[in-house]
Amino acid sequence: NAGVTQTPKFQVLKTGQSMTLQCAQDMNHNSMYWYRQDPGMGLRLIYYSASEGTTDKGEVPNGYNVSRLNKREFSLRLESAAPSQTSVYFCASSSGQGAVDIQYFGAGTRLSVL
């Protein structure tokens, strides 16, 4: 049981390049999330998908797009990468069942934009 799988684990981009971060979960969860984590700032929500077919902006959506491809997969796209997007990106999933809703995290993608 893999849980939440993210690819790639590491990526270096040049300013202006684009890329897609992939996330898949095998826990039959309804909800999926993308966070970024910067030193001293905790985890900040970029986008989330409460259920298949829906996506919503989080706290820091600018510069990103997402696609909920199916129930298992939720991708994050950087159309034109900027140095400010250098960060560690985590995907998470949860059952989406009300207040008792535990999120499980993938291993993360470490992205550097030069």
Add this chain to the structure above:
Amino acid sequence: QKEVEQNSGPLSVPEGAIASLNCTYSDRGSQSFFWYRQYSGKSPELIMSIYSNGDKEDGRFTAQLNKASQYVSLLIRDSQPSDSATYLCAVNDYKLSFGAGTTVTVRA
């Protein structure tokens, strides 16, 4: 005002001592509260969840919740070097909001 505030740390405790971590939150309507542990270079993993006022114990960990004071804490008893990590407080209203984390170092 940040939604979830944690004592900034870092917190250094001797092996065998109690580590005390604090967290305050701004939304009175928050219903569920979580503590995640994150080792350096790894992803967050859930160690405690609490939904009602009072204490909840799980092994060496105790979470305490006081909704009237909008305060949640985590106690780590008999601290071990393996407890050295960053601890993230998370509060769920309509979404999960995280504090910046408190880094704990347990000295052998």
